Amino acid sequence: MKLTRRLAPVWACLAGLVFTSCGTLTSIAGTTVTPVPTIVHPHRGPVVVQYCADDTGSYPRTYFISANKAVASSLGQSVVPNSEGLVLYATLISSKTFDPSQSLAPFVIPAISAYPSLPTPLPTPPQDNPVSYSATATTVANENNTGITSYNAAMAQKTTELQVTQTQVANDAKRLTNWNPSVDSNATSVWGCLQLARQRFTSQPGAKYLIIASDMKNNTNVDFTRDFTESQALKGVSVNVIFYVCQTAGACQQTASQWQQVFKSSGASSVQFNDPSQSQTLGNLFGGA
Numbered sequence: 001m002k003l004t005r006r007l008a009p010v011w012a013c014l015a016g017l018v019f020t021s022c023g024t025l026t027s028i029a030g031t032t033v034t035p036v037p038t039i040v041h042p043h044r045g046p047v048v049v050q051y052c053a054d055d056t057g058s059y060p061r062t063y064f065i066s067a068n069k070a071v072a073s074s075l076g077q078s079v080v081p082n083s084e085g086l087v088l089y090a091t092l093i094s095s096k097t098f099d100p101s102q103s104l105a106p107f108v109i110p111a112i113s114a115y116p117s118l119p120t121p122l123p124t125p126p127q128d129n130p131v132s133y134s135a136t137a138t139t140v141a142n143e144n145n146t147g148i149t150s151y152n153a154a155m156a157q158k159t160t161e162l163q164v165t166q167t168q169v170a171n172d173a174k175r176l177t178n179w180n181p182s183v184d185s186n187a188t189s190v191w192g193c194l195q196l197a198r199q200r201f202t203s204q205p206g207a208k209y210l211i212i213a214s215d216m217k218n219n220t221n222v223d224f225t226r227d228f229t230e231s232q233a234l235k236g237v238s239v240n241v242i243f244y245v246c247q248t249a250g251a252c253q254q255t256a257s258q259w260q261q262v263f264k265s266s267g268a269s270s271v272q273f274n275d276p277s278q279s280q281t282l283g284n285l286f287g288g289a
Helices: 010-017 060-076 131-174 190-202 249-265
Strands: 002-004 016-017 024-025 038-040 047-054 086-093 107-109 208-212 238-240 272-275
Touching: 002 047, 038 060, 047 060, 047 190, 060 086, 060 131, 060 208, 190 208, 238 249, 249 272
Parallel strands: 047 086, 047 208, 208 238, 238 272
Antiparallel strands: 002 038, 016 024, 086 107
16 A cells, blocks of 8 residues: 655645744644544555365365465455456366366455545645635634544544454465365366356456466366357466476476466467476465555
């Protein structure tokens, strides 16, 4: 968040201090009210995330757990002011990935309004009439104080609302960090994850992220459809494969290249593969805003 204090000195002068004809400062309204620093955060539009975690025997459980923690952390970081809603779907990659039983109930961050703007101060009245000037200046200073007081109260209320939402999201994110289903050793359907992403992304607007924690060893085509690439099923989607592991460097690169081709041919706007060490250093997986 960005803190700015540029208007605070202006308020201090206009709320309770005026210049006399000799150039000195004279108190008009008594105690002045100091505005708290403004908080400005760039606007973030709606976000939809499909996260898939490999729950099969070929994927190390330690990385499954680490990936869940990373996604939960990103969820918490996404509770920011001046943002529209965010929906995160979490799904197990298993022999039946596409089955509803493999997905948790969605994680939802509601829309959060921006912090209030500092009100424009009323200007100090001209000293045309020495008789009425003091009373007029006092009225202006009092009105400015009232505006600052209201602004400070609105800032405090927004901070409280944000903290409440952050707590609620953090508590809900425990469903991810505590997620520990039994391992499915039957098959690995990465395609089921992609098909779910297509289905969910199509029905909702906003920036879209596909996060996959897996070794990407798909060994069943039960969820494969030939039109996936032709329909540009991942058009505009940011794809990030995290905690990506394999046995040998050659096989690792080959598998990554094959899936990169699938993602790009299906319209993905960006594709990343991050090994465990790289994944540990990643920030917000959902765009950072």
